[in-house]
Amino acid sequence: MNKQITDYIDKQVNYKEELLLLRSILVNLPLKEDIKWGIPAYIYNGKNILGMSSFKSYVGLWFHQGVFLKDEANLLINAQKDKTKGLRQMRFSSITEIDKNLVREYVLEAIENCTAGKAIKPTRNTKPVIISAELQKSFDENKILEDAFYKLTLAKQREYAEFVFTAKRENTKISRIIKITPLIIAGKGLNDKYK
Structure with missing residues:
Protein backbone atom coordinates (compact mmCIF):
# COMPACT_ATOMS: atom_id res chain seq x y z
CA MET A 1 0.00 0.00 0.00
CA ALA A 116 -9.05 -2.97 -25.34
CA GLY A 117 -7.74 0.54 -26.08
CA LYS A 118 -11.04 2.31 -25.51
CA ALA A 119 -10.20 5.94 -24.85
CA ILE A 120 -11.30 9.40 -25.82
CA LYS A 121 -8.25 11.21 -27.07
CA PRO A 122 -7.95 14.89 -26.13
CA THR A 123 -8.62 17.24 -29.01
CA ARG A 124 -6.22 20.01 -29.83
CA ASN A 125 -7.30 23.58 -29.34
CA THR A 126 -7.15 25.05 -32.83
CA LYS A 127 -8.23 28.50 -31.75
CA PRO A 128 -5.86 31.06 -33.27
CA VAL A 129 -3.48 33.05 -31.09
CA ILE A 130 -4.73 36.65 -31.26
CA ILE A 131 -1.95 39.15 -30.62
CA SER A 132 -3.23 42.51 -29.41
CA ALA A 133 -1.75 45.73 -30.80
CA GLU A 134 -0.12 46.41 -27.43
CA LEU A 135 1.55 43.00 -27.30
CA GLN A 136 2.73 43.35 -30.91
CA LYS A 137 4.20 46.76 -30.07
CA SER A 138 6.11 45.14 -27.18
CA PHE A 139 7.41 42.49 -29.58
CA ASP A 140 8.54 45.18 -32.04
CA GLU A 141 10.40 46.96 -29.23
CA ASN A 142 11.87 43.81 -27.63
CA LYS A 143 13.01 41.06 -30.00
CA ILE A 144 14.14 38.88 -27.07
CA LEU A 145 10.56 38.91 -25.79
CA GLU A 146 9.17 38.10 -29.24
CA ASP A 147 11.62 35.23 -29.80
CA ALA A 148 10.90 33.79 -26.35
CA PHE A 149 7.14 34.07 -26.94
CA TYR A 150 7.26 32.10 -30.19
CA LYS A 151 9.45 29.41 -28.59
CA LEU A 152 6.60 28.67 -26.14
CA THR A 153 4.00 26.01 -26.88
CA LEU A 154 0.86 27.18 -28.64
CA ALA A 155 -1.12 26.65 -25.43
CA LYS A 156 1.22 28.96 -23.49
CA GLN A 157 1.20 31.52 -26.29
CA ARG A 158 -2.60 31.43 -26.27
CA GLU A 159 -2.72 31.90 -22.46
CA TYR A 160 -0.51 34.97 -22.60
CA ALA A 161 -2.18 36.48 -25.66
CA GLU A 162 -5.66 36.05 -24.14
CA PHE A 163 -4.48 37.43 -20.80
CA VAL A 164 -3.45 40.66 -22.54
CA PHE A 165 -6.25 40.73 -25.13
CA THR A 166 -9.08 40.35 -22.59
CA ALA A 167 -8.10 43.45 -20.62
CA LYS A 168 -10.56 46.23 -21.39
CA ARG A 169 -8.35 49.27 -20.88
CA GLU A 170 -5.08 49.98 -22.64
CA ASN A 171 -3.36 50.74 -19.30
CA THR A 172 -4.37 47.33 -18.00
CA LYS A 173 -3.04 45.65 -21.14
CA ILE A 174 0.30 47.43 -20.74
CA SER A 175 0.57 46.53 -17.02
CA ARG A 176 -0.19 42.90 -17.87
CA ILE A 177 2.54 42.89 -20.53
CA ILE A 178 5.02 44.27 -17.97
CA LYS A 179 3.97 41.52 -15.54
CA ILE A 180 4.30 38.64 -18.03
CA THR A 181 7.50 39.73 -19.81
CA PRO A 182 9.91 38.05 -17.34
CA LEU A 183 7.80 34.87 -17.35
CA ILE A 184 7.83 34.66 -21.14
CA ILE A 185 11.57 35.28 -21.32
CA ALA A 186 12.08 32.54 -18.70
CA GLY A 187 10.06 30.13 -20.89
CA LYS A 188 7.33 29.72 -18.28
CA GLY A 189 3.60 29.54 -18.88
CA LEU A 190 1.19 32.02 -17.32
CA ASN A 191 -0.43 29.34 -15.15
CA ASP A 192 2.55 27.01 -14.60
CA LYS A 193 2.56 27.64 -10.86
CA TYR A 194 -0.93 26.10 -10.63
CA LYS A 195 -0.08 22.95 -12.59
Missing part, protein backbone atom coordinates in the same frame (compact mmCIF):
# COMPACT_ATOMS: atom_id res chain seq x y z
CA ASN A 2 1.17 3.48 -0.89
CA LYS A 3 2.07 5.55 2.20
CA GLN A 4 1.07 8.81 0.46
CA ILE A 5 -2.47 7.51 0.08
CA THR A 6 -2.55 6.36 3.70
CA ASP A 7 -1.45 9.88 4.71
CA TYR A 8 -4.06 11.43 2.38
CA ILE A 9 -6.87 9.38 3.94
CA ASP A 10 -5.63 10.06 7.49
CA LYS A 11 -5.86 13.82 6.85
CA GLN A 12 -9.47 13.69 5.62
CA VAL A 13 -12.21 15.06 7.85
CA ASN A 14 -15.13 13.83 5.75
CA TYR A 15 -15.77 10.24 4.66
CA LYS A 16 -12.62 8.61 6.08
CA GLU A 17 -14.43 5.25 6.57
CA GLU A 18 -15.77 5.35 3.03
CA LEU A 19 -12.32 6.10 1.61
CA LEU A 20 -10.83 3.19 3.56
CA LEU A 21 -13.55 0.84 2.30
CA LEU A 22 -13.10 1.95 -1.31
CA ARG A 23 -9.34 1.62 -1.01
CA SER A 24 -9.70 -1.90 0.39
CA ILE A 25 -11.56 -2.83 -2.81
CA LEU A 26 -9.08 -1.13 -5.13
CA VAL A 27 -5.87 -2.52 -3.61
CA ASN A 28 -7.10 -6.05 -4.28
CA LEU A 29 -7.30 -5.37 -8.01
CA PRO A 30 -4.39 -5.23 -10.49
CA LEU A 31 -3.93 -1.48 -10.00
CA LYS A 32 -0.98 0.61 -8.91
CA GLU A 33 -1.69 3.27 -6.29
CA ASP A 34 -0.26 6.74 -6.69
CA ILE A 35 -1.03 10.37 -5.94
CA LYS A 36 -1.87 12.52 -8.96
CA TRP A 37 -3.39 15.99 -8.91
CA GLY A 38 -3.19 15.79 -5.10
CA ILE A 39 -5.55 12.81 -4.79
CA PRO A 40 -5.32 9.01 -4.85
CA ALA A 41 -5.04 7.66 -8.38
CA TYR A 42 -5.26 4.08 -9.56
CA ILE A 43 -3.27 3.09 -12.61
CA TYR A 44 -3.18 0.02 -14.84
CA ASN A 45 -0.22 -0.55 -17.21
CA GLY A 46 0.68 3.15 -17.04
CA LYS A 47 -2.88 4.34 -17.81
CA ASN A 48 -5.01 6.29 -15.35
CA ILE A 49 -8.11 4.22 -14.59
CA LEU A 50 -9.72 6.13 -11.73
CA GLY A 51 -9.25 8.63 -8.94
CA MET A 52 -10.76 8.77 -5.45
CA SER A 53 -11.52 11.74 -3.19
CA SER A 54 -13.90 13.10 -0.59
CA PHE A 55 -15.79 16.35 -0.72
CA LYS A 56 -18.23 18.12 1.63
CA SER A 57 -21.30 16.14 0.62
CA TYR A 58 -19.93 12.92 -0.90
CA VAL A 59 -16.99 10.64 -1.52
CA GLY A 60 -16.36 9.83 -5.13
CA LEU A 61 -14.60 7.65 -7.62
CA TRP A 62 -14.12 9.02 -11.08
CA PHE A 63 -13.33 6.90 -14.03
CA HIS A 64 -11.12 8.63 -16.58
CA GLN A 65 -12.73 6.75 -19.46
CA GLY A 66 -16.04 6.15 -17.69
CA VAL A 67 -18.04 7.03 -20.79
CA PHE A 68 -17.26 3.51 -22.05
CA LEU A 69 -18.65 1.75 -18.97
CA LYS A 70 -22.01 -0.01 -19.45
CA ASP A 71 -23.37 1.50 -16.18
CA GLU A 72 -26.21 -0.99 -15.90
CA ALA A 73 -26.71 0.01 -12.24
CA ASN A 74 -27.03 3.66 -13.32
CA LEU A 75 -24.41 4.86 -10.83
CA LEU A 76 -22.32 7.14 -13.02
CA ILE A 77 -22.82 10.84 -13.55
CA ASN A 78 -21.23 13.37 -15.84
CA ALA A 79 -20.42 16.22 -13.44
CA GLN A 80 -19.93 18.80 -16.19
CA LYS A 81 -22.32 18.17 -19.05
CA ASP A 82 -21.14 19.51 -22.42
CA LYS A 83 -17.59 19.89 -21.02
CA THR A 84 -16.53 16.46 -19.83
CA LYS A 85 -16.27 13.88 -22.56
CA GLY A 86 -14.83 10.72 -20.99
CA LEU A 87 -14.84 11.24 -17.23
CA ARG A 88 -17.70 9.77 -15.17
CA GLN A 89 -18.18 9.92 -11.41
CA MET A 90 -19.58 7.45 -8.91
CA ARG A 91 -20.69 9.25 -5.72
CA PHE A 92 -21.53 7.96 -2.25
CA SER A 93 -22.88 9.97 0.68
CA SER A 94 -22.61 7.15 3.24
CA ILE A 95 -20.79 3.88 3.73
CA THR A 96 -24.06 1.97 3.36
CA GLU A 97 -24.33 3.10 -0.28
CA ILE A 98 -21.07 1.37 -1.24
CA ASP A 99 -21.67 -2.04 -2.79
CA LYS A 100 -18.21 -3.66 -2.83
CA ASN A 101 -19.06 -6.12 -5.58
CA LEU A 102 -20.59 -3.46 -7.81
CA VAL A 103 -17.61 -1.12 -7.39
CA ARG A 104 -15.30 -4.04 -8.16
CA GLU A 105 -17.28 -4.88 -11.34
CA TYR A 106 -17.09 -1.29 -12.60
CA VAL A 107 -13.34 -1.10 -11.96
CA LEU A 108 -12.70 -4.45 -13.66
CA GLU A 109 -14.73 -3.30 -16.66
CA ALA A 110 -12.70 -0.07 -16.76
CA ILE A 111 -9.50 -2.15 -16.78
CA GLU A 112 -10.89 -4.32 -19.62
CA ASN A 113 -11.78 -1.18 -21.59
CA CYS A 114 -8.26 0.14 -21.06
CA THR A 115 -6.77 -3.14 -22.28
